[in-house]
Amino acid sequence: QDPELAKRLxxxxxxxxxxxxxxxxxxxxQTIARACGKSHLHNLEPEDLVALTIEAAAMAQVPMAGTxxxxxxxxx
Numbered sequence: 001q002d003p004e005l006a007k008r009l010x011x012x013x014x015x016x017x018x019x020x021x022x023x024x025x026x027x028x029x030q031t032i033a034r035a036c037g038k039s040h041l042h043n044l045e046p047e048d049l050v051a052l053t054i055e056a057a058a059m060a061q062v063p064m065a066g067t068x069x070x071x072x073x074x075x076x
Contacts, residue, residue, distance in 0.1 A: 051057035
């Protein structure tokens, strides 16, 4: 670690920020689950993962929303 950078780190504040970030990520994931019609995060299935753009579908190797098409993998 760089001692100059370490001096600037407040571990208590950093811990609070991390806790905030994780809480917001949990709320966002719950919102996504509800948008998929699921009542709980644990009910999400791999089939619920789709992409909204061709680029995202190609990079993630998941189908485009509303189709079964995966760019570069399945026929159009």
